[in-house]
Amino acid sequence: MLMQTVYTKPFDGQRPGTSGLRKKVNVFQQPHYLANFVQAVFDSIGDFHGQTLVVGGDGRFYNREAIQIILKMAAANGFGKVLVGQGGILSTPAASCVIRKHQAYGGLILSASHNPAGPDEDFGIKYNIGNGGPAPEQITEAMYARTLDIDHYKIADCDDVDLDQTGSFVLAGMQVEVIDPVSDYAALMQSLFDFDAISKLLASGFSMKFDAMHAVTGPYATAILEGLLGAPAGTVMNGEPKEDFGGGHPDPNLTYAHELVEIMYGDDAPAFGAASDGDGDRNMILGDHFFVTPSDSLAVLAANATLAPGYAGGIAGVARSMPTSAAADRVAASMGLPCFETPTGWKFFGNLMDAGKVTLCGEESFGTGSNHVREKDGLWAVLFWLNILAVRNEPVADILKKHWQQFGRNYYSRHDYEGVDSVAAEAVLEQVRDQFATLPGTMLAGRRISACDDFSYTDPVDGSVSRNQGVRVLFEDGSRMIFRLSGTGTSGATIRLYLESYEADSSKHGLDAQDALADMIVAASRLSGLIDRTGRDKPTVIT
Numbered sequence: 001m002l003m004q005t006v007y008t009k010p011f012d013g014q015r016p017g018t019s020g021l022r023k024k025v026n027v028f029q030q031p032h033y034l035a036n037f038v039q040a041v042f043d044s045i046g047d048f049h050g051q052t053l054v055v056g057g058d059g060r061f062y063n064r065e066a067i068q069i070i071l072k073m074a075a076a077n078g079f080g081k082v083l084v085g086q087g088g089i090l091s092t093p094a095a096s097c098v099i100r101k102h103q104a105y106g107g108l109i110l111s112a113s114h115n116p117a118g119p120d121e122d123f124g125i126k127y128n129i130g131n132g133g134p135a136p137e138q139i140t141e142a143m144y145a146r147t148l149d150i151d152h153y154k155i156a157d158c159d160d161v162d163l164d165q166t167g168s169f170v171l172a173g174m175q176v177e178v179i180d181p182v183s184d185y186a187a188l189m190q191s192l193f194d195f196d197a198i199s200k201l202l203a204s205g206f207s208m209k210f211d212a213m214h215a216v217t218g219p220y221a222t223a224i225l226e227g228l229l230g231a232p233a234g235t236v237m238n239g240e241p242k243e244d245f246g247g248g249h250p251d252p253n254l255t256y257a258h259e260l261v262e263i264m265y266g267d268d269a270p271a272f273g274a275a276s277d278g279d280g281d282r283n284m285i286l287g288d289h290f291f292v293t294p295s296d297s298l299a300v301l302a303a304n305a306t307l308a309p310g311y312a313g314g315i316a317g318v319a320r321s322m323p324t325s326a327a328a329d330r331v332a333a334s335m336g337l338p339c340f341e342t343p344t345g346w347k348f349f350g351n352l353m354d355a356g357k358v359t360l361c362g363e364e365s366f367g368t369g370s371n372h373v374r375e376k377d378g379l380w381a382v383l384f385w386l387n388i389l390a391v392r393n394e395p396v397a398d399i400l401k402k403h404w405q406q407f408g409r410n411y412y413s414r415h416d417y418e419g420v421d422s423v424a425a426e427a428v429l430e431q432v433r434d435q436f437a438t439l440p441g442t443m444l445a446g447r448r449i450s451a452c453d454d455f456s457y458t459d460p461v462d463g464s465v466s467r468n469q470g471v472r473v474l475f476e477d478g479s480r481m482i483f484r485l486s487g488t489g490t491s492g493a494t495i496r497l498y499l500e501s502y503e504a505d506s507s508k509h510g511l512d513a514q515d516a517l518a519d520m521i522v523a524a525s526r527l528s529g530l531i532d533r534t535g536r537d538k539p540t541v542i543t
């Protein structure tokens with residue numbers, strides 16, 4: 001078998017963002033583009049000779065081609081074995097599960113998450129380390145540095161492999177095992193949740209819908225919900241993964257998961273609805289005519305964690321990303337548990353989980369998870385909710401209302417302005433920064449500002465510092481206004497405006513979040529000059 005050394009030149013812009021390298025498909029299709037990045041990864045992760053690599057993706061367009069390149073490069077670079085999902089499929093949480101279970105050295109996950117898929121849409125790749133979690137910033141920065149001076153990559157000269165049959169074979173001296181993408185993950189879920197109780201709930205007439213949005217969770221949800229738990233056929237909607245996600249935008253929020261939202265807000269709505277995203281790590285939870293914000297979902301899971309067998313012994317602590325509402329902080333405080341505030345990006349939770357400091361983590365961006373893997377996990381959150389519903393036997397809305405009565409309600413919303421000119425987007429943040437010195441002590445939206453800053457995080461485990469993680473305007477009553485640029489977009493800039501206001505009085509818990517935050521929304525756009533600078537008079541997406 002011939003091992004080739006291919007001489008190449010660096011490409012600009014291969015710095016991994018919030019979650020790996022995401023670009024348009026035609027960028028990845030340029031000769032050597034993917035191979036350069038993969039070699040830069042291999043050159044930055046230490047000695048993996050003879051070790052195992054996990055490879056899989058969300059099934060989007062270019063997934064199969066990318067996997068063939070990666071397998072040949074893994075063989076030429078000295079990996080001993082690759083575990084690859086059948087059909088090239090592995091959801092992000094399942095890849096994390098497989099890395100951990102099989103003690104792999106790491107994994108390459110091919111996904112651009114919820115971003116649309118197809119020849120004119122997005123593709124992505126990220127590297128996860130041996131704990132199953134996204135590579136930390138020191139490693140992603142080393143990869144980026146390597147992309148800047150790369151001059152060759154190694155690849156085996158051999159035929160493509162058949163990804164569609166499970167089984168083992170040898171490729172250029174390296175063992176390849178094509179695995180069932182679902183079974184390890186399903187077994188892990190069975191070890192965490194009371195499948196008997198959930199089965200009884202589903203058999204009792206309790207109705208639910210799960211929208212896989214034609215993305216990777218289809219096979220997982222069908223096998224677990226309809227197969228193992230006995231939910232009626234048709235419970236899983238849009239369950240067949242497609243290379244273009246059926247032309248949709250598999251981001252489980254109120255805007256993009258509209259098909260499910262219409263069912264959950266229609267006549268005879270099911271008691272429970274949920275959706276997941278392109279690569280299966282995000283989740284949206286709905287009740288009958290009721291939306292659970294991701295921030296509230298984390299808080300409810302924390303407060304009810306011991307109802308699930310996998311967490312019956314209690315949880316060590318909770319972590320949330322900075323822009324996520326402080327609802328979970330209130331639960332943690334009442335339970336006497338530590339609560340950590342990290343920058344946006346799941347990679348920041350890994351150290352906390354490895355050190356045993358936290359069990360549950362969550363982000364406002366529809367991500368929730370625990371130390372069972374090192375990624376956020378959409379179906380895990382759905383099963384956790386089903387376990388809680390099976391034990392409490394109350395509607396989703398009642399669970400939330402009781403939660404707010406006990407802990408108060410953190411009204412919360414995120415306004416996204418997508419595809420904004422990058423210079424204008426930076427100027428919006430800069431306008432707020434320019435007022436840092438004068439704002440504290442003044443009144444805005446009827447509240448007194450206590451502090452303003454650029455959020456900075458010092459990892460309590462390894463001491464690494466991450467700066468400029470969002471512009472914050474903090475108020476004395478706990479309200480917050482945060483301006484941040486997304487690190488996952490592929491065209492222009494996306495401004496995220498996060499708004500939060502705390503209400504202790506339960507007689508005021510029945511408002512719509514947009515109404516409760518109306519004064520904050522107006523004040524934030526005036527403070528930042530957002531409308532003038534971007535030419536946008538309303539957000540692209542409100543969640």
Ligand code: G16
Nearest residue numbers: 018019113345346363365486487488
């Ligand atoms: C990724 C990250 C998350 C992050 C989200 C949004 O999720 O893993 O930690 O919260 O992007 O990031 P941003 O606000 O920078 O766009 P996913 O599901 O896209 O992998």
